[in-house]
Amino acid sequence: MLLSGGLVRRAVFHMPGYVSAVCAAAAAAATVLATATSAAAETGPEQDDFFPAMVHSIFHLDIDPPGANDWSCRPGAAHPRPVVLVHGTYENRYNNWARLSPELKAQGYCVYALDFGDTDDAGVAVAPTVKGYGDIRKSSKELAAFVDKVLAASHSGQVDLVGHSQGGTLARWYLKADGGADPADPSKNKVKKIVQLGATNHGTTMSGIETLADKLHLQALGEKTLGVAGVQQYEKSDFIKELNADGDTVPGVDYTVIATKYDEITTPWQSTFMTAGPGATVHNIPLQEGCFVDLSAHLSMSYSPRAIGLVKRALDPSAPAAPCVPRAPGF
Numbered sequence: 001m002l003l004s005g006g007l008v009r010r011a012v013f014h015m016p017g018y019v020s021a022v023c024a025a026a027a028a029a030a031t032v033l034a035t036a037t038s039a040a041a042e043t044g045p046e047q048d049d050f051f052p053a054m055v056h057s058i059f060h061l062d063i064d065p066p067g068a069n070d071w072s073c074r075p076g077a078a079h080p081r082p083v084v085l086v087h088g089t090y091e092n093r094y095n096n097w098a099r100l101s102p103e104l105k106a107q108g109y110c111v112y113a114l115d116f117g118d119t120d121d122a123g124v125a126v127a128p129t130v131k132g133y134g135d136i137r138k139s140s141k142e143l144a145a146f147v148d149k150v151l152a153a154s155h156s157g158q159v160d161l162v163g164h165s166q167g168g169t170l171a172r173w174y175l176k177a178d179g180g181a182d183p184a185d186p187s188k189n190k191v192k193k194i195v196q197l198g199a200t201n202h203g204t205t206m207s208g209i210e211t212l213a214d215k216l217h218l219q220a221l222g223e224k225t226l227g228v229a230g231v232q233q234y235e236k237s238d239f240i241k242e243l244n245a246d247g248d249t250v251p252g253v254d255y256t257v258i259a260t261k262y263d264e265i266t267t268p269w270q271s272t273f274m275t276a277g278p279g280a281t282v283h284n285i286p287l288q289e290g291c292f293v294d295l296s297a298h299l300s301m302s303y304s305p306r307a308i309g310l311v312k313r314a315l316d317p318s319a320p321a322a323p324c325v326p327r328a329p330g331f
Helices: 005-014 020-034 050-059 093-097 100-106 136-154 166-177 209-215 219-226 228-232 238-243 299-303 305-315
Strands: 083-086 111-114 159-164 191-197 254-259 281-286
Touching: 050 093, 050 299, 083 093, 083 100, 083 136, 083 166, 093 111, 100 111, 100 305, 111 136, 136 159, 136 166, 136 228, 159 166, 159 305, 166 191, 166 238, 191 305, 254 305, 299 305
Parallel strands: 083 111, 083 159, 159 191, 191 254, 254 281
Antiparallel strands: none
């Protein structure tokens, strides 16, 4: 979502975890990256917050979040659909889900997580652990292939998708354009539920940075520097217009949209909320509703016990009520 020169430097300070911390650690990680192998992915430890998970992923490439990607898992009657976790921009499958994944696994879900969006030839000045910067349309095809792999391995008819930031928006594009849904026969949808955390459903101003870049005609430069996906999520982008051209939803899918009032990336924060169209349901939930002490911001919300509780309830309405736990923004 960012540009170059002074704007990039300013944006770095507004995007804790997306670029700034990664860039700061990139030099220290160089030796590790040079000796990394292409061995099968290992499982990283559970984490309590985004920043330690991000640092761990810099020094341990291509790792799974705990509980994810057990390809021998078979869903049980209580949770018949596998859950696929879809990370956000400049994140990866480990640092986004190192807390939620093991919690879902402990509840008996078959959990899967992928990396995507790291094949575009952009001059991204960050470590190779950063994903999700490529063209969302291309990333959607990666998600489509991964979902098909999950369905085949688990012998399931449908999956549920949980997406953070771009991940939630990408899930919608997959339904719209790459086979996730069948408008002619919703019973053939590959997706039953989508649960979103801070998704850029109607685009973002990114606290005004995107808007300023647009007025200065610098977005094309940002696209070359930091990848296509960020610019695609600008509220006035062609991608966002096309995504929402036929409404927010598709028939046969249940959507839960979780937002935090302290979101500094998806702005204004209410822009994540959706309106249900024919044959769909939408549940728009402010994270602070009934819990004003949870100050989680954009990056930290996937580590919020309350947000995790809301995800569990969205996937299974019989799950316990989401807890209310004091949380700092996580900058």
